[in-house]
Amino acid sequence: MLPIDAAAHSSRWRRRHPCEKAVLGFGLTLCAVCLPPWPGAVLVAAATLAVLLGPAGVPGRQLWRAFRIPLGFCVTGAIPLLFEVGGARGLVALAPDGPVHAGELLLRTSAASLGVLLFAFTTPVSDVLPRLVRAGVPAPVVDVALVMYRISFLLLDAISKIRQAQAARLGLTTRAATWRSLAGLGATAFVRAFDRAQRLQTGLAGRGYDGTLRVLVPQAGVSTRFLASTAGLLAGLVALTLVLERSLP
Numbered sequence: 001m002l003p004i005d006a007a008a009h010s011s012r013w014r015r016r017h018p019c020e021k022a023v024l025g026f027g028l029t030l031c032a033v034c035l036p037p038w039p040g041a042v043l044v045a046a047a048t049l050a051v052l053l054g055p056a057g058v059p060g061r062q063l064w065r066a067f068r069i070p071l072g073f074c075v076t077g078a079i080p081l082l083f084e085v086g087g088a089r090g091l092v093a094l095a096p097d098g099p100v101h102a103g104e105l106l107l108r109t110s111a112a113s114l115g116v117l118l119f120a121f122t123t124p125v126s127d128v129l130p131r132l133v134r135a136g137v138p139a140p141v142v143d144v145a146l147v148m149y150r151i152s153f154l155l156l157d158a159i160s161k162i163r164q165a166q167a168a169r170l171g172l173t174t175r176a177a178t179w180r181s182l183a184g185l186g187a188t189a190f191v192r193a194f195d196r197a198q199r200l201q202t203g204l205a206g207r208g209y210d211g212t213l214r215v216l217v218p219q220a221g222v223s224t225r226f227l228a229s230t231a232g233l234l235a236g237l238v239a240l241t242l243v244l245e246r247s248l249p
Contacts, residue, residue: 002156004066004120012057013122017220018131024051024230025119031237032111037104039248040241045111047237048118058121066121070113077109078102125149130217143213151196158192159185 008014013021032044052058082098085091095101129149132142162185166172171181 002153003062004117005124007058007062007121008124011122012055014124015218015220016122016226017222018123018128019222020226020230021119021123023227024233025115025117025122027115027230027234028118028237029112029115031234032108032115035238035241036245037107039244040237041104041107041111043237043241043244045107045114047233048111048114052114052118052121056118056122063117063121066117067113070117071110074106074109074113078106081105126215127218130215139212146213146215147200151193151200154196155189155193159189162188 028044028048032041081102083092084095129142129146133139166181172178
């Protein structure tokens with residue numbers, strides 16, 4: 001199991017309805033995308049961090065380990081805005097408004113990433129997928145997603161054990177040995193994926209699979225108090241952004 005999935009299963013909000021957390025997380029993401037980067041994205045990022053580290057109870061170290069991956073993509077996407085190519089000042093030169101545009105993009109995307117992480121850190125995938133059938137998603141699509149979600153963890157565990165065995169047999173000591181071990185790892189993982197899929201199909205057939213996977217979903221009601229607090233937070237962020245935008249330089 002990935003660390004973010006383990007954190008979602010042990011979250012303080014584990015028993016809350018996924019709809020509540022989706023409204024909060026994706027509402028903050030929408031605010032980060034639609035509001036002006038300064039000061040809107042900064043306020044959204046600060047509010048999201050406060051919720052993550054406070055009421056949601058996400059450990060700071062786990063949050064940073066998960067956040068640094070999308071942050072790397074945000075930085076990589078902002079760097080090209082710093083330069084212009086083929087202009088009057090040469091083949092490659094610093095764009096006049098490049099730092100401003102790069103900073104705005106970095107603020108907006110990093111704040112939006114935190115909003116998505118808020119939902120991911122508090123809601124396990126296994127709680128969301130079965131409920132998608134009630135939202136109108138075809139049951140076979142949800143079944144395939146559930147199966148792939150389960151098989152992905154089995155494959156990750158198998159790959160980790162194969163890597164440990166290769167390292168114990170000195171399969172990573174040289175560059176040539178590393179490439180041979182990598183090729184063997186890919187081949188073994190490919191064969192094991194087919195084997196897992198075949199065994200899963202046999203197991204489902206033995207249990208009378210009729211086209212629908214029946215799984216137990218934790219019962220949870222939608223809290224109107226939580227939704228009202230979320231609406232108040234989002235409205236406050238929008239109002240504060242509009243006020244500060246007019247008063248700040």
